[in-house]
Amino acid sequence: MDSEAEVSESARPLTRSDLVRSGVIALVVSLVINWLIVFVANAGGIAPELAALNYEPVSFFTTIGVVGATVTYGVLARTVADRDRAFTIVAAIVLLLSLLPDFVVIPDQPGGSLVAGAVLGLMHVATAVVCVGVLTDRRNRR
Template sequence: MSSETGMSSSARPLSFSDLARSGALALAVSLVINWLIVFVANTGGIAPQLEALNYGPVTFFTTLGVIGATVTYGVLTRLSSSPDRLFLTVAAIVLVLSLVPDFTVIPNQPGGSLFAGAILGLMHVTTAVVCVGVLTGSAGR
C-alpha cells in the first residue's frame, strides 16, 4: 500500500529515552520563556494581585502541560502512521480549549483583567509551539 511505503521516519515510535529527553527539552524551553513573560508582566505591574500570573502556578501548569503533550506524543507515535500531523491537530485543539479560561475566568479573578488573561494565553501559545516543534523534531528522526 502506498500509505505503508510512504511512511516517514516519524511513523516509528520513539524510544523512551528519546521521548524523555525531548520532553525535558520542551519543558526547559517552555519554562524559560514563560518565566521571562512572568518577569516582564511583574516588572510592568500587570496584575500584581493575580495569583495565576506568578512563578509557582506558571511553573506547575507549564510542567503539567508539557508532560501531557509528551505522553500524548509518545502514545501517538505508537498508534498512528502519521503521529506528527495528528499531534499537531490534537495540540491545536487543546490549545484553543486552554484559552477559554484565560478569557472567561481570569478577568473575574482578584487582580485579573482581560489583558492578564491574554498574557496567560500567550504562555499557552508559546508552550504549545515549543512542544510541537521539539517533540515532532525529536532525536533527529
Template structure:
C-alpha cells in the first residue's frame, strides 16, 4: 500500500510539473503573440492614447488569463472524466465573456474605438487558442 501512495504522489508531482511547464509555454507564446499585436497597433497609430493597448496592461492581463487557464485545466484533470472536452467548453465561455468589454467598454475609453476593441478581442482569441492547444496536448 505504501508503494501505491508513493506511485500516485510521483504521478501527481510529474503531472504538476508537466502542467506547470505547459502553462509556462502557453504564457511565453501568448505574450509573444500579444506583444507583436501591440507593436503593430502602436506602429499603425491605432488608439495611441488607449492604456489597454500598451505593453503593461497586455502583459498583466495575458499572464492572469494564462495562469487562470492553467489552474482551471489542472483542476479539471483532477475532477473530470474528460478534462480536455470540458476545458474547451469552459475556455469558449470565458472567451465569449471576455469579449464583452472589448466591444462595450473599450470604445468609450479615452483613445478607444471599435477597432481598438477588436484588436483586444483578437488578443483574447489568440491567447485562448494557444492555451487550449498547449494545455490539452
C-alpha cells in the first residue's frame, strides 16, 4: 500500500512554487555547508593562495550548481515518469564530471594542490547530496 502511495505522489505534478521552495532550501543548505568547508580549509592553511578556495567563487559556483540542478529537476519532472530516479542518475553523472577539474586542473593552479582539489571535490559532493536530498524530498511539496 505504501509503495502505491509513493508512486502516486512521485507522479503528482510538481508545482513551480514547490520547485522554487526546494531550490531555495537546497541553495541555503549548500552554501552554509560549503562556507563551513571554506572556513575550515582556511583555518587549516589549506591552499591560502588558491583563488577557488575563497568565499566569493565558492558562493558563485555553488549557486550556479544548485540553480542548474533545480532547473534540471524541473525539466525532468515534466518529461520523465520517474523524475526522482532520473534526477539522481543525472546528478551522479554531473558530480563525477565536476570532480575532474578538482583533481586535474586545481593541483596545477597557483596555490593549488591535490589536497585543495579534494576539498573542492568535497564541496561538490556535499552540494550534490543536498540537491538530490532536498529536490526529491516529497515533504517539500504541498
